[in-house]
Amino acid sequence: MVWVNAIVQGMLLGGLYALFAAGLSLMFGVMRFVNLAHGDFIVTAAYLMLALVGMLNVHWAFAILLVPAVLGAAGYFNQRILLNRVLGGDLLPPVLVTFGLSIIIQNALLEVFSADSQRLNAGWLDTASFQLGGGIAIGALPLMMFLAAVAVIGGLQFIFYKTALGRMLRATSDDPAMVPLMGGNNGHVFAIATLLASVVVGIAGIFLAVKTNFDPAAGPARLLFAFEAVIIGGLGSLWGTLIGGVILGVAQTLGAQIDAGYQILAGHLVFLAILVARPRGLLPKM
Amino acid sequence: MTTLTASSARNAKPINFVLRLALGLAVLALAVAPMWAGRAELRLMMEVLSYLALAQMWNLLAGYSGLISVGQQAYVGLGGYLFFALAMFAGVPVLAALPLAAVVTALIALPSGWVAFRLQGAYFAIGTWVIAEVFRLTAAQVGALGGGSGISLPVALAQSIAESRDGRETVMYYLAFVIGIASVAMVWGLLRSKWGLALTAIRDSEPAAEAVGVATRRVKFLIYIVTAMFTGLTGAFIFLQKLRITPDAAFSVNDWTAFVIFIVVIGGLGTIEGPIVGVIVFFALREIAADWGTWYLIMMGAIAIAVMLVDKRGIWGALRTRYGLSILPVGFVLDITPPARKD
Numbered sequence: 001m002v003w004v005n006a007i008v009q010g011m012l013l014g015g016l017y018a019l020f021a022a023g024l025s026l027m028f029g030v031m032r033f034v035n036l037a038h039g040d041f042i043v044t045a046a047y048l049m050l051a052l053v054g055m056l057n058v059h060w061a062f063a064i065l066l067v068p069a070v071l072g073a074a075g076y077f078n079q080r081i082l083l084n085r086v087l088g089g090d091l092l093p094p095v096l097v098t099f100g101l102s103i104i105i106q107n108a109l110l111e112v113f114s115a116d117s118q119r120l121n122a123g124w125l126d127t128a129s130f131q132l133g134g135g136i137a138i139g140a141l142p143l144m145m146f147l148a149a150v151a152v153i154g155g156l157q158f159i160f161y162k163t164a165l166g167r168m169l170r171a172t173s174d175d176p177a178m179v180p181l182m183g184g185n186n187g188h189v190f191a192i193a194t195l196l197a198s199v200v201v202g203i204a205g206i207f208l209a210v211k212t213n214f215d216p217a218a219g220p221a222r223l224l225f226a227f228e229a230v231i232i233g234g235l236g237s238l239w240g241t242l243i244g245g246v247i248l249g250v251a252q253t254l255g256a257q258i259d260a261g262y263q264i265l266a267g268h269l270v271f272l273a274i275l276v277a278r279p280r281g282l283l284p285k286m
Numbered sequence: 287m288t289t290l291t292a293s294s295a296r297n298a299k300p301i302n303f304v305l306r307l308a309l310g311l312a313v314l315a316l317a318v319a320p321m322w323a324g325r326a327e328l329r330l331m332m333e334v335l336s337y338l339a340l341a342q343m344w345n346l347l348a349g350y351s352g353l354i355s356v357g358q359q360a361y362v363g364l365g366g367y368l369f370f371a372l373a374m375f376a377g378v379p380v381l382a383a384l385p386l387a388a389v390v391t392a393l394i395a396l397p398s399g400w401v402a403f404r405l406q407g408a409y410f411a412i413g414t415w416v417i418a419e420v421f422r423l424t425a426a427q428v429g430a431l432g433g434g435s436g437i438s439l440p441v442a443l444a445q446s447i448a449e450s451r452d453g454r455e456t457v458m459y460y461l462a463f464v465i466g467i468a469s470v471a472m473v474w475g476l477l478r479s480k481w482g483l484a485l486t487a488i489r490d491s492e493p494a495a496e497a498v499g500v501a502t503r504r505v506k507f508l509i510y511i512v513t514a515m516f517t518g519l520t521g522a523f524i525f526l527q528k529l530r531i532t533p534d535a536a537f538s539v540n541d542w543t544a545f546v547i548f549i550v551v552i553g554g555l556g557t558i559e560g561p562i563v564g565v566i567v568f569f570a571l572r573e574i575a576a577d578w579g580t581w582y583l584i585m586m587g588a589i590a591i592a593v594m595l596v597d598k599r600g601i602w603g604a605l606r607t608r609y610g611l612s613i614l615p616v617g618f619v620l621d622i623t624p625p626a627r628k629d
């Protein structure tokens with residue numbers, strides 16, 4: 001029964017990883033661009049939530065709206081002012097710029113919040129759970145996390161395939177050279193994609209703040225989890241990213257069940273095994 | 287007149303003779319350093335030479351083969367751990383364990399490189415990072431090597447290098463000297479060989495290189511293995527010098543990859559001289575600003591971004607094209623200047 005429990009908990013944890021990964025997947029899909037500071041942005045969102053609710057006593061409901069909004073706005077301007085300058089052609093500049101950003105963010109967080117591990121107290125939500133019988137209980141928070149992941153990915157899927165904005169994003173993804181000829185503005189479309197991705201990063205950061213302990217150096221590990229979920233699921237497929245997150249989450253909880261030291265290692269090894277067996281992921285789109 | 291000449295026009299510039307003379311004198315000064323430098327300076331120079339080797343290797347990967355790795359700490363750590371294991375448990379003499387650790391690192395790089403090569407571009411970068419994390423987490427699980435808290439090299443082994451403390455320092459210094467100079471010489475030799483022609487072709491345009499018959503994938507994989515081996519050798523030396531190894535120190539992404547990338551990028555990617563310039567700038571900055579703590583690291587990140595925005599060729603790359611500099615010539619240049627008229 002402990003194994004069944006581990007699998008159930010792992011699937012719910014996978015929701016968090018899918019939230020980490022959705023933004024990365026979206027940015028790659030539209031711009032063929034990988035943000036090495038992605039994990040650090042998630043951690044920044046978690047610190048923002050902590051500062052608003054834990055230190056400034058802003059009301060929960062307000063903070064939950066404010067964090068994604070701030071992240072989204074920051075993402076839009078970061079793309080327009082900085083990242084658009086290094087996109088296209090050469091691979092190295094975007095990688096190096098985001099790697100530099102990652103170092104700057106980690107050290108800035110360290111300067112402001114110290115190296116102490118932090119966590120946002122969610123009150124009754126921390127312990128609320130539903131009994132499923134047989135000794136298996138589902139925490140309210142992990143369940144919310146999973147449902148949020150499904151909602152976010154469903155929402156992105158809707159935007160992509162059912163709206164005019166989505167048509168523009170897909171057109172830019174298919175042929176960035178043609179879109180300007182049709183009156184589109186690549187710089188703006190890219191920034192909109194980053195805005196959407198950053199809103200998701202904000203949501204992921206809120207859950208990170210209440211789910212686990214985090215510190216200024218926690219970003220790179222989140223980046224790796226997000227990346228693994230994207231690759232397991234298959235590049236460019238949003239639902240695949242959810243499946244990838246679930247597989248990664250289950251692998252980690254099963255590994256932790258064997259030995260606490262194996263949690264992260266088991267996730268990495270399952271990722272590498274899938275990479276060897278199916279290099280294009282489970283639901284490849286491209 | 288358009289001719290393809292071995293870059294003689296560039297070589298002939300007086301400034302290049304001066305630069306080459308300066309490089310020669312610097313190597314000479316380094317070669318006799320134990321005669322003029324104190325203990326602290328020697329230790330600093332050992333670190334500089336180690337970073338020079340790491341930077342040359344990362345430059346060979348990223349600058350010439352287009353393989354951007356943020357996981358080279360995998361091979362620094364692996365070299366260090368293999369050296370400790372070979373010296374402590376297999377009874378290999380310390381000076382033989384260093385090259386042996388490098389060879390075993392290369393053998394382990396074969397399968398891990400094969401996995402990493404399933405990813406391309408930026409995904410290759412993150413994939414190499416995952417592999418480095420797997421090594422770090424695995425090292426933390428190996429009880430015999432101290433697990434998460436690491437292990438120290440027994441005093442007797444350290445003393446087996448030389449009897450006296452001064453003798454040990456001298457031997458250690460010359461190991462660093464050989465590793466640092468050999469890294470430059472190796473890259474230079476490689477680039478002047480037919481492999482170098484293939485590599486420069488890949489650097490300039492991979493599809494074009496493929497089209498003229500360069501087996502790009504094979505060349506890149508070979509370079510990946512060679513750099514892993516030399517990075518492993520450098521890692522083995524670094525941890526022989528530190529006398530203690532822990533998973534977090536051995537597989538540190540900041541120490542062994544972020545700093546190295548900074549050195550190469552600021553100096554000039556895709557040139558041999560770039561990492562030399564970069565390592566000098568890096569250590570000069572560190573001597574000035576290391577006390578600033580987090581602000582020092584923030585500044586380095588900002589400088590790396592600024593280089594990408596202002597001139598991604600880096601210091602040497604920009605100076606070289608502007609003034610026609612070349613200290614260690616490797617290529618051929620197309621000379622399209624009309625011959626001077628005699629009037």
